[in-house]
Amino acid sequence: MEELERHRYWMREALREAMVAGRKGEIPVGAVIVDEGNRLVAAAHNRKEELQSPLAHAEILAIEEACRRLGSWRLENCSLYVTLEPCMMCAGAIVQARIKRLIYGADDFKAGAVRTIMNLIDSEASNHRVEVFAGIEKRACSDLIHSWFENLRGTGRDVY
Numbered sequence: 001m002e003e004l005e006r007h008r009y010w011m012r013e014a015l016r017e018a019m020v021a022g023r024k025g026e027i028p029v030g031a032v033i034v035d036e037g038n039r040l041v042a043a044a045h046n047r048k049e050e051l052q053s054p055l056a057h058a059e060i061l062a063i064e065e066a067c068r069r070l071g072s073w074r075l076e077n078c079s080l081y082v083t084l085e086p087c088m089m090c091a092g093a094i095v096q097a098r099i100k101r102l103i104y105g106a107d108d109f110k111a112g113a114v115r116t117i118m119n120l121i122d123s124e125a126s127n128h129r130v131e132v133f134a135g136i137e138k139r140a141c142s143d144l145i146h147s148w149f150e151n152l153r154g155t156g157r158d159v160y
Helices: 003-023 058-070 088-096 138-152
Strands: 030-035 040-045 078-084 101-106 131-134
Touching: 003 030, 003 040, 003 058, 003 078, 003 101, 003 138, 030 058, 040 058, 058 078, 058 088, 078 138, 101 138
Parallel strands: 078 101, 101 131
Antiparallel strands: 030 040, 030 078
């Protein structure tokens, strides 16, 4: 499978997770972690409301699941696919988990900490370098989150 096609495939899986979150009333962000053999290691979606935890972002939950499954906090041979650019907390967790590759869909112009508002991933303070691919399935990821917020405000249509 070609690299771009592989990225699109796994981002669509992350989008499925995001749609689950949206149906539950959570901000629709989904994440999946894949190993070097192109096998799914973990999948998660936002669960802040459900768990009443500010830490229950899709990326954090996926990282925790991957660490449990692999028996290590080091995810050096893994790629994380997430529908929205990670925030500061999640970008820090990505660096701390030693994730090899981050692939995300839509930029986050309010809290993006990978390239939009700040770049924590490439900061001199980061002790690990992460390969970053942005904009994979960007339109679908962006449309999903925008329509969810429009629907929340009562101005949009239900897309779930």
